Amino acid sequence: MNEWKDLLVFNRRERNGILMLTTCIVLFTVVRFFISIFQDEKKLIAKIQSIDLSKEFEAIDQAEKSTNYSMHEVDNAAHFEVNQDSTNQSLPIHFSNTMKSQRREKTEINSADSAALEKLPWIGGKLAARIIKYRNALGGFHSLTQLKDIYGLSSEAYQAIDSLCTVNSSLIHTIHINQDSVQYLFHPYLSKKQWNTIHAFIHKHGPADNCEYLKQTLVLNDEEIAKLCPYLSFN
DSSP: OHHHHHHHOOOHHHHHHHHHHHHHHHHHHHHHHHHHHHHHHHHHHHHHHHSOHHHHHHHHHHHHHHHHHHHHHHHHHHHHHHHHHHHHHHSOHHHHHHHHTTTSOOEETTTOOHHHHHTSTTOOHHHHHHHHHHHHHHTSOSOGGGGGGSTTOOHHHHHHHHTTEEOOGGGOOOEETTOTTOOOOOBTTBOHHHHHHHHHHHHHHOOOOSGGGGGGGSSSOHHHHHHHGGGEEOO
């Protein structure tokens, strides 16, 4: 028993030695621990440095630009829709209707029926009927400007349909001015008195061969002859 006791009892010099040894072990462990941490940090730094960050940033930049571009497109689309709505609301009705009808096939005014005329902007049933009635009285239109003579067709309506219509002047029904047997038929540009005077002049002086001949009758002025001439035949 005393032998074990002697083993566990240290003198002062031995105690100092043990304390110094223990301190060295502790210091070595701590130093090694910090060295391992430092080495791990160096490895981490080296790994980070080995990464090509330029490519990563470039990819991020491209993604950001793509997102911004998409958002820009959305904004532009929304802006366009708003502007388009506001533009349509601010435009005159006849102009807006004309824009909507630009791709439609043009209406031939001398052959169009009431249904075709009513498809034109500003033209309702009553106005379509007036156009057809006036067309029949004339014998057909030789110019779109003649539509301005129709009662109820405003200048705005004419502007709206002017670019949507065409005129086939070959469909005009002409008056055979040299035929004595032809009885007077109502025509907006020629009264019954003028008709009778012209025929009396032709019977006395011979058949007319052109519109200039009518000036000799003294019953039509230059403006009236110019309006009537497309409806005359001298055969």
